Amino acid sequence: MKLIEIFRNPEHVKKIVDSIHSIVDTKKEYKIMEVCGTHTMSIARFGIREILPQNVKLVSGPGCPVCVIPQGEIDAIFSLIEQYDVTVATFGDLLKVPGSKGETLLSYKANGASIKIIFSPLDVVTLSREMTNPVVFIGIGFETTAPAIAALGKKIIEKDFNDIFIFPYNKTMPEVLKLLLLDKNLNIDGFICPGHVSVVTGESIYTPIVKAGKAAVIGGFEPVDILISIFEIIKQVNSEMFNVKNLYKRAVKNCGNIAALRLIDDVFEPVDSAWRGIGIVKKSGLAFKGIYERLNVFNNFSISVGDYIEKTGCKCGDVLKGYISPSVCPLMGNGCTPEKPYGPCMVSSEGACSAYYKYNMSV
Amino acid sequence: MDIITLSMGSGGKSSSDFVEDMILKNIGNDILNNLTDSAYIHIDGETAYTTDSFVVQPEFFPGGNIGDLAVYGTCNDLAVSGAKPLYLSLSLVIPEGYQIDTLGVIISSIGKASKDIGVQVVCGDTKVVERESLKGIIINTSGIGRVVKKLNDYKKIKIGDAVIFTSDIARHGMAILLARGDLKFNGNIQSDSCHLYNIFDKIGYKGIEFARDATRGGVAAVLNEIAAKCHLGFLLKEKYIVIKKDVKYLCEMLGFDPFSVANEGVAVMIVSKEHAEEILHLLKQCDEGENASIVGEVVEKKGVALNTLYGGTRNVDIPAGILLPRIC
Numbered sequence: 116m117k118l119i120e121i122f123r124n125p126e127h128v129k130k131i132v133d134s135i136h137s138i139v140d141t142k143k144e145y146k147i148m149e150v151c152g153t154h155t156m157s158i159a160r161f162g163i164r165e166i167l168p169q170n171v172k173l174v175s176g177p178g179c180p181v182c183v184i185p186q187g188e189i190d191a192i193f194s195l196i197e198q199y200d201v202t203v204a205t206f207g208d209l210l211k212v213p214g215s216k217g218e219t220l221l222s223y224k225a226n227g228a229s230i231k232i233i234f235s236p237l238d239v240v241t242l243s244r245e246m247t248n249p250v251v252f253i254g255i256g257f258e259t260t261a262p263a264i265a266a267l268g269k270k271i272i273e274k275d276f277n278d279i280f281i282f283p284y285n286k287t288m289p290e291v292l293k294l295l296l297l298d299k300n301l302n303i304d305g306f307i308c309p310g311h312v313s314v315v316t317g318e319s320i321y322t323p324i325v326k327a328g329k330a331a332v333i334g335g336f337e338p339v340d341i342l343i344s345i346f347e348i349i350k351q352v353n354s355e356m357f358n359v360k361n362l363y364k365r366a367v368k369n370c371g372n373i374a375a376l377r378l379i380d381d382v383f384e385p386v387d388s389a390w391r392g393i394g395i396v397k398k399s400g401l402a403f404k405g406i407y408e409r410l411n412v413f414n415n416f417s418i419s420v421g422d423y424i425e426k427t428g429c430k431c432g433d434v435l436k437g438y439i440s441p442s443v444c445p446l447m448g449n450g451c452t453p454e455k456p457y458g459p460c461m462v463s464s465e466g467a468c469s470a471y472y473k474y475n476m477s478v
Numbered sequence: 479m480d481i482i483t484l485s486m487g488s489g490g491k492s493s494s495d496f497v498e499d500m501i502l503k504n505i506g507n508d509i510l511n512n513l514t515d516s517a518y519i520h521i522d523g524e525t526a527y528t529t530d531s532f533v534v535q536p537e538f539f540p541g542g543n544i545g546d547l548a549v550y551g552t553c554n555d556l557a558v559s560g561a562k563p564l565y566l567s568l569s570l571v572i573p574e575g576y577q578i579d580t581l582g583v584i585i586s587s588i589g590k591a592s593k594d595i596g597v598q599v600v601c602g603d604t605k606v607v608e609r610e611s612l613k614g615i616i617i618n619t620s621g622i623g624r625v626v627k628k629l630n631d632y633k634k635i636k637i638g639d640a641v642i643f644t645s646d647i648a649r650h651g652m653a654i655l656l657a658r659g660d661l662k663f664n665g666n667i668q669s670d671s672c673h674l675y676n677i678f679d680k681i682g683y684k685g686i687e688f689a690r691d692a693t694r695g696g697v698a699a700v701l702n703e704i705a706a707k708c709h710l711g712f713l714l715k716e717k718y719i720v721i722k723k724d725v726k727y728l729c730e731m732l733g734f735d736p737f738s739v740a741n742e743g744v745a746v747m748i749v750s751k752e753h754a755e756e757i758l759h760l761l762k763q764c765d766e767g768e769n770a771s772i773v774g775e776v777v778e779k780k781g782v783a784l785n786t787l788y789g790g791t792r793n794v795d796i797p798a799g800i801l802l803p804r805i806c
Binding site for chain 1: 660661727730733735786787788789790791792793795798
């Protein structure tokens, strides 16, 4: 925890900000995407946009796991609760995500449905021993949570429990990053790559970014981390010499976490997956494979996923692709607030809209 | 007699035994002991009156329990309104099957807390409900106090006034969360539950224009509410906000904003600029105020803004309801 103090030291921050100001080319605009929602939140919370030169623009990316789940998949959760006597175990972030009719896990809970918040996927096993009905866990997240969910899957199979099931909503980063690179409307100069995801994946997934002539810097989440990442991106853009730079070495190893990757590989296989605002992205989801297929909630209950991805009028899709800043969405603060969110980017604590609203940002 | 039964709330013999053995033994006094339908009390001058109900899980947590919390909570509302707490009512709603020993500890904590503050519990009621209709105990207290200086007048707040937090923030909420045991790790965070009247008793009211206690919703909720009512704003400086390290790190880990986490021993005071330093000096001599800090000032721009440690400014938003741990 001492690290927090070092990486939040205001004097270090000031030095790096001064260095950034000294190297920016004032005639140029630098467009930098922070891919991960935790970065979005840190940038807002520490007031980082305000201390950067005006021509350095930070754009939020699709790295908020709750935000990118398509509406049809969210509605399938409610359809399960409507039809079956089950306990739904979930991470806290999902409690307020609205369904198509405005319903939420919180409103179902108030009406008597059994909804339990868990802190770690393995808690689901303990929970299921206390419940008399089947427990269904909403498996969501990127490479960061996938290993823990895979570990849960292994545990269920090993113990031969037949009353725990999982919504297989995990997604992975590499394919969607490639898509963002090809997007002519976006034109990003460099990416602050997601630190938590990189802990698991390692550096290699970002090679396509540098091959496409853009900067890829793996950064941590403290002010010093974020600012040195921005400095490095500007440096690479100025020199047009691009390489994957790992500035989060205290957590991210070059090759990632081999044991975690093996866990994912044992339990899941890549599958085409729908992303809110983006559409179907080839091989960007994780499906249970082999003996783990029986954990898939859809193989055990007759519910299905609608093929619609977004609610009408919701601009979360454009926000997730970095096309628009949340501040220009007509619903921002006007029909869509953290208390009563219309779209998922307002719900999740890591959502870009939530960050903009919470910290009152207008750029 | 080791568990509470429905008959103890039914008004018969076991009810009166319960009141004698449990209530009067712990919190009896000249007025309450009469067991009349109403208590006769006498108050000189203007009176402040408030009520609060307490439900907390777990009922026992590091730094207190639901009993002393029920006394402090109501007395703190009186204290920050500028009143000296004098009398309390006490209503208990208890599920049948509740352990008598546990209840004994709660009631004796109520007795001790009342004694510390110098308030008397003068009337009360006990109801026992069927076990399936209630998980834990519900305690309601209402309180009456004599107004010394009104501290609830929004019109007294003016641009340039200083804002003081009388203690470090976010301790109660995080202590409760840890005590629930869902996090599967232990910590040593103590709730800040304490009685704030002590502070006013010691430092007086000179220069204090307005006060609120920052309970549910934390300092963020209280400051936003005050700002909206007085049509002014607050500018806080992050470097002056005191948060204990373990509290800060637990908030970090779970993605909670400490500004939105509940306190039970923090008053937000708005004081005139010229008296601010003197008030701070006096506060720091009180046990309840040793971590007090001048955290910012009243400004014209509406809302609540925070100067971060890095020179940026951000909004401190009103929390949107329950705090939820995040995914990663």
